[in-house]
Amino acid sequence: NFLVKINANIGNSAVLSSIDDEVEKMRWSIKCGSDTVMDLSTGKNIHATREWIIRNSPVPIGTVPIYQALEKVGGKAEDLTWEIFRDTLIEQAEQGVDYFTIHAGVRLPYIPMTAKRTTGIVSRGGSILAKWCLAHHEESFLYTRFRDICEVMAAYDVSFSLGDGLRPGSIADANDEAQFAELETLGELTKIAWEYDCQVMIEG
Missing domain, CATH: 3.20.20.540 (Radical SAM ThiC family, central domain)
Incomplete structure (x- = not known):
């Protein structure tokens, strides 16, 4: 009901890359009041990580497609x-x-x-x-x-x-x-x- 909405950024990296950890981050973000969550993963298994975040999230999920294209x-x-960017979109x-x-x-x-x-x-x-x-x-x-x-x-x-x-x-x-x-x-x-x-x- 508030005019201000809160977004939480999560995502793996080249250093740490665990699907379970990212889903857990998403769950805690929402428990703490986030209205949306962005998956900014740049490490391994970007597609699979995003898939599991989307499957388990009750709130809108955003991304920055240029990260995966890169x-x-x-x-x-x-x-x-x-062409690479369009296919990623x-x-x-x-x-x-x-x-x-x-x-x-x-x-x-x-x-x-x-x-x-x-x-x-x-x-x-x-x-x-x-x-x-x-x-x-x-x-x-x-x-x-x-x-x-x-x-x-x-x-x-x-x-x-x-x-x-x-x-x-x-x-x-x-x-x-x-x-x-x-x-x-x-x-x-x-x-x-x-x-x-x-x-x-x-x-x-």
Whole structure:
């Protein structure tokens, strides 16, 4: 009944990777009052871990699909492709994930704006996309293929959480041009998502 909702982040890593542990974390998160849970797994058995979390969760489950897409290319951001990302979206949507964090506001022109920051790009998703953009000298495929992403989201009734990949990591970097440039883009992308009847949350 509260206007504020609480999300808990869980997930395995390359150091610790246990399906039982992640399900247990999810159970405790909900016992402590979490309204949603995000599986941010980056270790082994990502698909199976997510499967068991979804099966056992009474609350919505979210993910950051770029994490699994990165795992599929051996952790090399520059090797990511639209096709790999799209297949990952569909794979996770078919499992029953409720919402995806998509860092589509991290655009090539905004990356140089972070060069003089004290703490740089602190978002993992944001840094992955920034590395890809700089390696290819191209606009992010999350931005250029956003309508295609909307079609997948609409087909599977998955909600957007538009990620703030250029959020500041310190007071020194707060309210800079990179942060506001991305936020403006996220507003534009929200209107596009609405054209497809997709629900949208904006991080930040």
